[in-house]
Amino acid sequence: MSEVFEKFQKYLQRVRQYGQIQTLLYWDMKTGMPKEGFEGHSEALTFFSTEQFKLETAPELKGYLEELNKKEELDLLDADWQFIVRRMKRDLERNERMPEAFVAELVQAQAESGKAWEEAKGASDFSIFAPHLEKMIDLTKKKCGYTHPGVEVYDALLDQYEEGMDSQTIDRIFGELKEALLPLLKKILAARQPDDRKFSAFCSADDQSKLQKFLLSYIGFDWSRGAAGESEHPFTLNFSSKDVRVTNHYYENSPLFAIFSAIHEGGHAIFEQNVNPKLDGTAAGSCRYMGIHESQSRFYENVLGRSLAFWEPIYGDVQKLLPAFSDITLEEFYREINHVKNSFIRTEADEVTYCFHVMLRYEMEKAIFRDGVKVEELPAMWNEKMQEYLQITPANDAEGILQDMHWSDGSFGYFPSYLLGSIYDGMFLEQIEKELGPVDGILRSGRIMEITGWLGEKIHRYGSSRLPKEVIAQVCGREVTAQPLVDYFTKKYTDVYGL
Ligand SMILES: [Zn+2]
Numbered sequence: 001m002s003e004v005f006e007k008f009q010k011y012l013q014r015v016r017q018y019g020q021i022q023t024l025l026y027w028d029m030k031t032g033m034p035k036e037g038f039e040g041h042s043e044a045l046t047f048f049s050t051e052q053f054k055l056e057t058a059p060e061l062k063g064y065l066e067e068l069n070k071k072e073e074l075d076l077l078d079a080d081w082q083f084i085v086r087r088m089k090r091d092l093e094r095n096e097r098m099p100e101a102f103v104a105e106l107v108q109a110q111a112e113s114g115k116a117w118e119e120a121k122g123a124s125d126f127s128i129f130a131p132h133l134e135k136m137i138d139l140t141k142k143k144c145g146y147t148h149p150g151v152e153v154y155d156a157l158l159d160q161y162e163e164g165m166d167s168q169t170i171d172r173i174f175g176e177l178k179e180a181l182l183p184l185l186k187k188i189l190a191a192r193q194p195d196d197r198k199f200s201a202f203c204s205a206d207d208q209s210k211l212q213k214f215l216l217s218y219i220g221f222d223w224s225r226g227a228a229g230e231s232e233h234p235f236t237l238n239f240s241s242k243d244v245r246v247t248n249h250y251y252e253n254s255p256l257f258a259i260f261s262a263i264h265e266g267g268h269a270i271f272e273q274n275v276n277p278k279l280d281g282t283a284a285g286s287c288r289y290m291g292i293h294e295s296q297s298r299f300y301e302n303v304l305g306r307s308l309a310f311w312e313p314i315y316g317d318v319q320k321l322l323p324a325f326s327d328i329t330l331e332e333f334y335r336e337i338n339h340v341k342n343s344f345i346r347t348e349a350d351e352v353t354y355c356f357h358v359m360l361r362y363e364m365e366k367a368i369f370r371d372g373v374k375v376e377e378l379p380a381m382w383n384e385k386m387q388e389y390l391q392i393t394p395a396n397d398a399e400g401i402l403q404d405m406h407w408s409d410g411s412f413g414y415f416p417s418y419l420l421g422s423i424y425d426g427m428f429l430e431q432i433e434k435e436l437g438p439v440d441g442i443l444r445s446g447r448i449m450e451i452t453g454w455l456g457e458k459i460h461r462y463g464s465s466r467l468p469k470e471v472i473a474q475v476c477g478r479e480v481t482a483q484p485l486v487d488y489f490t491k492k493y494t495d496v497y498g499l
Helices: 003-031 035-056 059-068 079-097 100-123 126-147 153-161 167-190 205-219 255-274 290-304 315-321 323-327 330-336 353-369 375-390 416-436 439-444 448-458 468-476 483-496
Strands: 226-230 236-240 243-248
Touching: 003 035, 003 059, 003 226, 003 236, 003 243, 035 079, 059 079, 079 126, 100 126, 126 153, 126 353, 126 375, 153 167, 153 353, 153 416, 167 353, 167 416, 167 483, 205 226, 205 243, 205 255, 205 315, 205 448, 236 255, 243 255, 255 290, 255 448, 290 416, 290 439, 290 448, 290 468, 315 323, 353 375, 353 416, 416 439, 416 448, 416 468, 416 483, 439 448
Parallel strands: 226 243
Antiparallel strands: 236 243
């Protein structure tokens, strides 16, 4: 190990401490903090994140990275560390190109825009949010000019969340999916729909929490390196691969919500627990690609968790833990968890119509950044697209264009990652079946850990050290395509709805 590498390691360790304390503050803020604690926690978070930013852009670090990126130093490092030092150098250069005054303006505008969005959503009035949205669009364009000079803005945005992904590829795969899915959805909606009345039966939060514990253990969440809490919205948070936490929210008359949130967050968490601990706290640890991350949560939630075979070995346990389910048969349960219906809210949508919720947002973001569509034209555009894809029109802005917070803080380009995740899932499913045999058979015999093991070996352990397109090429041996997802949907829903 060279001297500069040793110093660099020590420096990284210092930076990591600031990250740890922020993660802990954030966890506490969302799960245990009393309301009046908000100010103190936010101040501390701002303090530690500013300190961390200073360390991450300090001349000392820049010096180490310059040295380590020289050929003779790089040659001494293994592939992971080569990736890490190259990545850090690039990120530091990107950050440096943003003038300090611009960063301050952006942070300020995000805070104001977030507040305006909340107010607008509460009042269901887009006009309250419109000027802030306009400003966020403007600042986002400027930001991309600094971080990705010479790259088209929307491609730069996609690259932020799913590095290496571009609109040309997404146009192709979303196009494949749309063409096949629109006629399938029509057939599904015309078929007989399940009776969902039994699914609003009372289940206590305590019982639901016990079921969550059972399900997480079942799919492979390691409790010696994980914990669970309660929050307004479910999320996953990790300190390192050795401490990964999930939250859930228990609605006492809507037990399916917590069941599938548990499995979804469990998928994110198992990913983080399985990252090679050697990468902890580095630019290659903790997966930073949203599409790949979402592919894992959605694989557990949808591909596995909404199959009949997943529940066959454990449905008796579910009924024991949730007494209200004792008069719901497994067949009824299976039909309801795959109930397809046109609805307004993305986060409540089934896995089929969900695709259209994302396509709509993707097309609108392209219209904003590529075609220069004006902010005041957006609500009408939203409603037209809802009509085109799902044949429904929101009654107001709150259940239409104001429902998601993503645009309020400038997270444009994030939405496509959700659907990319599902598209990757189709490909992973196909590959697992080639290598391990039919997934239904594995699940039915209670051997789900074989699947968790496969995902860990092929995907999780690498953390961020491979770009999404590389993951797909190396795991599946082909280019990204929506065809396997189309096949999965067609086979599954033909069966569920007897088409
Ligand atoms: Zn997720």
